[in-house]
Structure formats: C-alpha cells, structure tokens
Amino acid sequence: MTAANEPATRPRVNLFRVLKTFGPLLFLVVLMAVFALVNPNFLNPTNLFNVLRQISITGLIALGMTFVILTAGIDLSVGSLVALSGMVAAIVFKGGAANTLSLGGAAAGGYGWFAALLAALAVGTLCGAIQGLAITRLKVPPFVVTLGGLTIFRGLTLTLSNGGPISGFDASMRWFGAGLIGPVPVPVIIFAVAAILCHVVLRYTRYGRAVYAVGGNAEAARLSGLKVDAILVSVYLIVGFFCGLAAFVLSARLNSAEAVAGIGYELTVISAVVIGGTSLFGGVGTVGGTVIGAALIGVLVNGLVLNNVSSYTQQVVIGLILILAVAFDRWLKARAR
Secondary structure, eight states: OOGGGHHHHSOOOOHHHHHHHHHHHHHHHHHHHHHHHHOGGGGOHHHHHHHHHHHHHHHHHHHHHHHHHHTTOOOSOHHHHHHHHHHHHHHHHHTSSOOTTOOSSOOTTOOHHHHHHHHHHHHHHHHHHHHHHHHHHSOOOHHHHHHHHHHHHHHHHHHHHTTSOEEOOOHHHHHHHHOEETTEEHHHHHHHHHHHHHHHHHHHSHHHHHHHHHHHOHHHHHHTTOOHHHHHHHHHHHHHHHHHHHHHHHHHHHTEEOTTTTTTHHHHHHHHHHHTTOOTTSSOOOHHHHHHHHHHHHHHHHHHHHTTOOHHHHHHHHHHHHHHHHHHHHHHHHHHO
C-alpha cells in the first residue's frame, strides 16, 4: 500500500453518529451558557447545588427507568409509587399515621430512620416486582399494567394517610434530604453513587448485557438461552427499588410525606431517559446519557424559574422537548446508517 493511498483508507468521521453520542451533552452546555448570559445568578454556586439537589430525586428514578426502557418497556406508575413508599416510610418512622401535620420530631413508638428506609425500599421493590410479574405472567402490556399501578398506588397512599400529609421527622432522617458532606448535598452524593453502580452493572456485567439483549430482540435472547421473563421482572423490581429510595430522600428533604408527592414525575423521568439517548424501542442507551438528560431537564426548569416563566409553561416546554428528542433520535438513526 502506497502512502498516496493511505488517506483514502482512513475511516471517515460520521457526523450524525457523533451528534447522536454527544448531542445531549452539547445541548446541556449550550443551555447553561444561554441561561448564564440571560441571568448571571444562574452560575451562583448556591443555585448550581440547588439544581443538583433537585435533579437527584428524579434522577434516582430515572436510573431505574433506564433499565426498563432498555427492555422496550415503560413504567407510568413511578410518581404514585414514590408517594406510597414515602407514606409508608413516614408511618414507620412516626410509629403510626396519627401524627398528621405534627412538625415536631419523631413520636414515641416510632422506629427510626433506618426502619423507615427499609420500609420504603421494601414497598417500592415489592410493587415493582408485582408489576413485572403481571406483565410477564398475565401477558399484559407494560403501558396498561403500570397505568393501572399509577391509580392503585395513589389510591393506597390516600387510604393510608386519609388524604393528609405526615410531617415532622427528627434530624437523623432530615439529614438524608437536607444534609451536607462538605459543600455537597447528601442527595447528590446518593444519586452519584447509585449512577456509578448502575453504570458498572449495565456496562460490565452479564446481567447488563442480558438487559440490552432483551431490549434489542427478546425472541433472539430467548432462543440464545436467556430467561427473558426473569429479566423483565427484574427491571421493574429495580425501578421500584429506586422509587423507594427516592421517596425516602424526598420525604427527608421536605420533612413531610404527602399523598400528592410525585405527581408529574412520570413525564420528567421518561423525558430524562429519552433525552439522554435511551431508545423507547429498547436495546440502546447508557446511564451516563440518563444523568445528562436529568441534568438537562433540571437546568431547563431552573433557568425558566429564574427568568420568571410560569410552571404551566414549563410543562409545555418539557413536553415539546420530549417529542423533539424522540424525533431527533429517529432522524439521527436513519442518517447514521
């Protein structure tokens, strides 16, 4: 091979593939630059830490949702499951549901923050597993099962709390939502650790490869010997676990568990995952992309708030971005080929 032929044999950079890989990150950087120019307060360290604290709650759920969407599934019940898990955690912490609107510390007979954490995780995991079993055993589409879960879990929350909040936790529990380790909020550290663990699981383990295989082609995965139903149940169990963890952190941050907690989280979480590059058709996506997607939505909402944009308009903007992200993903896939 002559030197003259070498340039012709070098692989060309596929611009569309690069955009597909780094598009969300570039958009995040541009968005932050725009908000910084419009409102200098955006780059204030206090505001940036506030953004990180806000995205840590929905970010935890988005990590679990990434597993689900990678298998071409969906979970519309996450907001209601957060409310149910948080309410159960509050009842365990306070020793009953009679402490409604009590702003003091834990009541006598309460079981403490550790028991409350275990209760939240147990409820979230159990409900996620039940939904996974309903999908695989009853052969009901995930959309239908989790849509039913959305109303069932919210109804259970209202029944347990009689429609009211349970408030007033002591400093040991509030630390998980409002505490700091150095300058960094505790919820941000919890989210970062969870994201690293999820990345390792999906990238470097057999289970992670199995999740991608099921999402890419469930029938081919079954023929290759994978237990597809067990994997599908496990991803709903995982998102349920993260709903329980997010519920505990949210209740600790607000010093209250509320029956209306988590309303609208479905849109925010799914948007974060999809904007981060995970395909709704399964088999494609990364945890890193989900983290960027969650950060992008958090920055967007914070920037709109700083510029006095109403919460109603914020919902319109997030919805439009979700539609455009899916359309852009489909277009890039076609061009990348």
